[in-house]
């Protein structure tokens with residue numbers, strides 16, 4: 001009997017580790033932000049779906065990392081940081097193992113930690129060298145990580161998170177982050193009134 005794409009990605013299976021459920025919830029959240037942000041920017045339905053598909057898989061490779069290192073409070077040493085950074089490779093490999101992997105989805109996953117100024121990883125790509133899907137996910141990922149409760153930290157408010165993002169704008173595409181600030185205030189208004 002075949003397994004659905006969602007099952008093969010690890011959704012809906014009993015979680016052995018608390019970190020797995022956090023990772024999966026984060027991927028879902030980033031998938032939703034990515035979809036509505038990309039729609040707001042004006043991408044086609046097909047592009048939006050591909051960005052979303054990358055977003056819901058972007059961090060699944062964290063389930064292949066050592067949870068003790070992922071949950072370690074405080075700063076990581078160089079070796080631990082390298083171990084965590086390798087989650088982009090694990091996420092990529094998981095996506096390759098799925099049926100019909102799509103190149104644009106794979107590259108969005110692989111490069112989602114590249115920073116616009118070339119200080120990210122794994123390849124220190126700069127500006128438009130970074131695939132557009134990865135640039136969108138970078139912003140949505142950052143925002144969700146700050147505004148969601150984790151087992152090791154409390155969620156920030158939107159305004160606290162946006163302040164941090166403004167202080168770290170080197171990470172983001174300058175055109176996209178300007179649009180994101182407008183988008184997220186509308187998104188929050190719509191969700192408050194829903």
Ligand SMILES: [Fe+2]
Pocket residue numbers: 058059087112113
């Ligand atoms: Fe990540």
